[in-house]
Amino acid sequence: MTNVNTEGNATLALIEDELAGVVALYEQLVEQSDKLADAMQCWPDQVLLKVMPKLAADRRDTARIVTWFDGCRANIIENIEYIETARIREERRERLLSSLNLTDAQKELLFED
Secondary structure, rough: OOHHHHHHHHHHHHHHHHHHHHHHHHHHHHHHHHHHHHHHOOOHHHHHHHOOOOHHHHHHOOOOHHHHHHHHHHHHHHHHHHHHHHHHHHHHHHHHHHHHHOHHHHHHOOOOO
8 A cells, every 4th residue: 555655646746746847837928928918019918818828729739829920910010110109209209398498387388288
């Protein structure tokens, strides 16, 4: 009976080690997926759903991730360009306002609704 317990304990230890490896890789997948979403400037859960879909068969098809990305590449580029243009416009606006040396009251009047 001792052999069964010893073998069972060894198997359980192996399973726990493998589980820890899966959990660590899953955490890395979620972290990397969030980084991709940040770079794409989109919703993190949307990217995670594409990277790790609900259907097991889809999860094993890693080529679909590249296909998905290629399919939305134009929208991603358009989004990034829009955000970058808005950022540049805001920086220019701030520089212009700073150069005008307006008082707080004048700035308030300028931005009134």
